[in-house]
Amino acid sequence: LEGDPSQPGNIPNFIAYEASYASADHFVWNLEHEYVHYLDGRFDLYGGFSHPTEKIVWWSEGIAEYVAQENDNQAALETILDGSTYTLSEIFETTYDGFDVDRIYRWGYLAVRFMFENHKDDVNQMLVETRQGNWSNYKATITQWANLYQSEFEQWQQALVSNGAPNAVITANNKGKVGESITFSSENSTDPNGKIVSVLWDFGDGSTSTQTKPTHQYGSEGEYSVSLSVTDSEGLTATATHSVVISTLGGNDTLPQDCAVQSKVSGGRLTAGEPVCWANQQTIWLSVPAVNESSNLAITTGNGTGNLKLEYSNSGWPDDTNRHGWSDNIGNGECITLSNQSNYWGYVKVSGDFENAAIVVDFDVQKCRQ
Structure with missing residues (x-):
């Protein structure tokens, strides 16, 4: 129904039939093997069906089978196993005479798959000739393949039927x-x-x-x-x-996770870069020296159980009206990032109901620890 795609104004047509006897989930055969014929004829083979002057059955049926079935063609593998093999030179000479299903479809598939997997550049060069209708060049090309690649083709077949186990790979966060x-x-x-x-x-x-x-x-x-x-x-x-x-929610692997057995603080000064564990109490007051000597700082809390709230001020102890940063997530995972502090001292307030949590202040960083 294609007509001659080499002619200007040619209108392509394709007809698919619905099989009334098929079940509801039945696929449309025409959109697999047969539709590849349509695309192959339109884009890869010059002229109409009778235009080629050399044998192309191996390619036409082989590419349709390969695109439709990909690497899952057990019928083709069985023809290797039962010994009904063909050489590349024999496959390239295939016609529809006698309608040898194995030779036309199974070995056409195997030859096409072999060339795509091992010599795709050669396939692309062959298509340059078939798209222009240069059939003598096409014939010379596949004849050369038959001479060069037969031994490799046989080795490839044996590797194909010597089934190897799959390789399981998990991709996920740890x-x-x-x-x-x-x-x-x-x-x-x-x-x-x-x-x-x-x-x-x-x-x-x-x-x-x-x-x-x-x-x-x-x-x-x-x-x-x-x-x-x-x-x-x-x-x-x-x-x-x-x-x-x-x-647990608020957990952080970069902070101590064993605060239940470590020494704890209930107040005092924090040293930049040194995580500490807290005592189990509802409110803790901490100071941080030299915050104005760092362009950026980050305060990170996490681990333990409960739910804490983190507040910070650069001008005295923080409260609802005096704070320059605060974080109140569910759990103990809190984060405050700040920059360009004016005063030497920074002040931290930790409140809530929590146990075995940890805190660290980092200088010259733009984000909290994760």
């Missing part, structure tokens, strides 16, 4: 907070011979998922071992593991 959604991905997992057809996640807390890219929330702190099992189209499996450390 830290998180209680109740926080963490995304896990298996999308970087690979299989050397086919494709991965199923995945199974075990998040280490009794929960599982079969999604490729699930999200998960942990209900309590701790270190969890996450496992991913992938299965390929040949039934082989592989497993990967990944550790995730979950802390």
